[in-house]
Amino acid sequence: MSTFQIDFGEANKTPIVGIDLGTTNSLVAFLDLTGPRILPDAEGRNIVPSVVSLAADGGMLVGEAARDALITSPERTVYSVKRLMGKGPSDVADELKLFPFRIDETQDSVIRLKLGDRTLTPPEISAQILRQLKQQAEDHFGAPVTQAVITVPAYFNDAQRQATKDAGRIAGLDVLRLVNEPTAAALAYGLDKRKQGIVAVYDFGGGTFDISILRLHDGIFEVLATNGDTHLGGDDIDNLLLRIALEDIASEWGQDVSGNQEAVQLLRRAVIRAKERLSFVPAVTIELDYRGRQYARELDLATFDRLIAPIVERTLEPCRACMKDAGVTPERIDEVVMVGGSTRIPLVRAGVEKLFRAKPHTELNPDEVVALGAAVQAGILAGDVEDQLLLDVTPLSLGIETMGGLVSRLIHRNSTIPASAVEQFTTAVDGQKNVLIHVVQGERELVKDCRSLARFDLKDLPPMPAGMARIEVRFLIDANGILNVTARDVRTGAEQSVEVKPSYGLSDDQVEAMILESFERAEEDIRERQVREARVEADSILTATEKAKKDDAWMDLSDAERALVDRAVNELLVVYHSEDYVLIREKIEAVNEATMKLAENMMNTAVRSALKGTKI
Amino acid sequence: MTQAPPREYFEFFGLAPALSLDAADLQKRFYELSRKWHPDRFSARPPEEQQIALDATATLNDAYRTLRDPVRRAEYVLTRNGFPIGEQRTKDVPPELLEEVFELNMALEELRSGDSGVRPQLESAREHFLSLRAAVDGELEELFRSHDSGGGETVLSAIRGVLNRRRYIENLVREVEKALGARATA
Structure with missing residues (x-):
């Protein structure tokens, strides 16, 4: 069968989708000419429950199917995995008292969950959800989807953001941008219709709480401050x-x-x-x-x-701190936007209304608004939306460890990102070859009270007397809120190599290995599907041929022609149960060709009957 | 090919290196430059241009943070003109504040040991320091103007002196507010 090639011009660009990878639910959305909309699954459901289960046959179940497995095989099923992203095993000890997760205790910096006979990290589990959403989008477009914008809680730290990006890579997605959930929601609400103003976004989801205060100005969404709790939902x-x-x-x-x-x-x-x-x-x-x-x-x-009440009160304190950081009083806030399923709770609405002295916006579905905003941001990156621009901030201060376990702050919280800081480092002893820089995130004075982010090793310094080396290190937080570190020898101007040792999370090599493994598994999956699809096709052509043989047209064929059809059918039956889908397809094609004349005859008979006005 | 913008903050904003700035104008320029340089505008461009955009926006944001705040703006100008701002030395009490700081420390000590009777005294100390800060800000504005009309090194040196005093007062305000705030919520 020949296919139509219609040139849609701009529409042929590879689509960039927006993904809300939530604690409880995940969604994928896309911005088309009519605006942002959710891309549902084959059954028409918008929401994919963020649940992953390892089936008995080794396959992965995601979403609704996995949610049922939560009852039947809880020991092979994981939910709310977002709460574990970018965490170390010691961070989640409390969590595990109520969640049925089993952790591989032998690991220190990365959590590994046991599902049946497999051990998976949170990014790998999140990747399963992302793959499901990717598939949904591909079914919608009938074309591969490889680029995405993924949302994260505004208060996510560097490790949690990195883990989300890793999950995207493992799922075969190029994550063009991580967008903060409350900011995405502001985009979705299209609040820029109000040309100027101050907006608060209160985002109380399944596992995280965020508050962001933005200034709107002719399509610019400038975040003034953000606050939150990544462990409250x-x-x-x-x-x-x-x-x-x-x-x-x-x-x-x-x-x-x-x-x-x-x-x-x-x-x-x-x-x-x-x-x-x-x-x-x-x-x-x-x-x-x-x-x-x-x-x-x-x-x-x-x-x-x-x-x-105590849980709701815990969300109000970050709101007050956020207003203080943004330098605004409740009276100056023009609008409040509610995001996340937990904002359906009457007490939550009442608390927010009282604090901000404004009736909050609840017009958009709080479960969908973040994904819709992610799709708008995808449209901005694709160049389809030109008048809007998001200027976001880093939620936590970035500092380095100095003598006595103190933190020297380099980039303050609520700085607009990208943001950078430059520091000079030198050696303490003669001939020292390495300088180790410990980077932390947080607002406290002591290193032990902040979150360790990574250790950066300036390696292979040329041998010099103590204090003579001059290494200039640039800390840059990119538009995703992720830290990049580069270093340069001030004397020679040469780039200085930096080795990154993340405190919590996967090294680049580990992510690469997971991508490879997922490809191998994906190839297995694809082959299996191809075989299954080929057999389905074989079934349909065999049935059709069987039926045609009862038609008069069959007898119109010569003996040789009939023998040719029978041989082709036989050969197809022989390879039918093999695992070689290419071979099955070849034989299908052969049957197709052998039955060409037969099909023509049948068609002619049908046309003749139709012309005569008689029924066949 | 996109050319990297200047790294000097005033130049980046297309402004003369003046200490008195119109905040609304600065914000307008910031938004315009953000529209031009933000990485979002470069996602379909070659990696080298994306890198330039990323660096440019980082510089732009750092510049805006610095220039919109009068104190940081002044510190930036001082440093660029060879008047480095040293580490803050809270030990060096400005002589005219000696007595007040002594009394303040006594009151803070009493509050810490549980005597909330000193609260009114601390409240009025805060008011006093806030008015001192306002006076210093007025002084700074005056100095900014004479710098912009060609004041030269004498003015820069004077600005540095006033900034040090301001920083000292700022620390006092913070300390008093912390003490009052901590007690109020306890």
Whole structure:
């Protein structure tokens, strides 16, 4: 069959998609002529639950299918993996008390999760979700998608951003830009229609909380300040309700089921449903039906509000700090935008309204607004949107360790990015060949209270007396909020090599290895799919041929022609069960050719009948 | 091929190296230059040009941060004219503040040991330091003007002196506010 080649001109550019890689849900969106829109999956669903499960046959399940596996095989299933991105095992000790994750204890700087017989890092698991979204986009365009904008919480540190970028690379995506979620939401709201003004974006999602305050000016979105908590979200409310319900069950049943993952996951589902329903009704019942035993507890909105009040209050403190850093009072804020599923909670809305003294915007679906904004940013990068520009900031100060474990701050928080700082370094002893620079992120004075980011090793210094070397090091935070370090010998002007040792996260080599592995697996997957598709095609041509042989047209063929068809069909049947899809396709083609005359005859008969006005 | 912009802050903004600046004009120029140089505008360009855009925007942002703040702007001009700003030496109390600083330290000590009766005294100390800072800012503005009308090295040297005093007062304000704030929320 011949295909139409229609030249859409500009439309032929490779599409850049926008991806919201969320704690609970993930989405992919694209900006077309009508505006940004979500690209749904084959079943028409916009949202992919951020759940990944290793199936019994070694394949990966993502999204809805994996969410069901959370009940049936929790030990092979991971959710909320975003909370583990860019973290070390010691960071998540508390987390693991409630999550069913099992960690490979032998590793120090990178978390490795055990899923069945495989051990995977958080970026590899996130890559599975990204691959699913990539596939959805490819199905939509009918063409490969290799470029993306991915959103991250504004308050993500360098390691968390790097881990997100790594996930993209592992999934085969060139991550053109990481955009902060609240800023993306501001873009999606198209608030630039208001030519000038101050806007606050309150983003309370599944696992993270962000607040950003922006100044809008003729299409420029300038972030004045951002603040947040990368460990505060709807998950915390779920865990709180879950803990209470588990205790309640223990006292009612006289049996502690908190060690039973199936019961815990069923109950988790029940409390999440209860939480969500309480945004619309005044009272709900948390129910669990487990191995013949029933549990039911009524929860009314007033009690729910009292329980979660401390969590909501924890979001308001960063808001106050953010207003202070932005140099604005609540009166000066013209609009407040609500983002993230947790902003559906009435108490959250009331708290925000009271703090900012403004009724918050809730017109756009809080689950979709970030992905839509990512698509707008993708459009900016593609050159399709020319009047808008995002000027974002770095959420945390960047410093280096100096004597006595003190931090010398080089780039302050809320500096517009890209931002840079230059420092000179020298040697302390004669003939010293290396200088090690320890870079940290955070607002505290002591290194031990900040987040270690990486150690940069200035290597192969020429031998010189102490203090004579002059190495100029440039720290540059790029538009993704990721640190780049370059060094130069001031005397010679030559570039000085710098080896990066990330404190938490994967080295470049490790990421490369994962990309290779994922390619190998992807090749396996692709081959399997090709074989399956070839067989489906073979089925259809064999059925069609079988049917045609009952037609009069079959008898119109010569004996030789009939023999040719039978031979071709036989050969196809012989290779049908082989794993060689190329061979299967060759034989399909052969049947196709052998039955050409037959098909023509049938067509002629049909046309003749049609002309005569008779039915075939 | 895109040419890298100047690295000198005033030049980058197309401004004469004056200490008195119109904030609104500076912001307007910043937005215009951002539209021109931001990496978002270069994502379809060759890697060398992307690198130039990245460096240029980093410089632009650093320049804007420096120029929009009168104190940092003055420090930048001083450094460029061979009047380096040394490490801040909080030990060197300006002589005219000696007595007040002594009293302040006593009051802070009392507050730390739990005597909140000194709060009113600290509140009024804060008011006092804030008005001192405002006076210093007025002085600076005056000096900025005489610098811009060709004041030369004497003015730069005077500015450096005033900046040091301002920094000292700033530290006092911060210390008092920290003490008052910490107690207020405790």
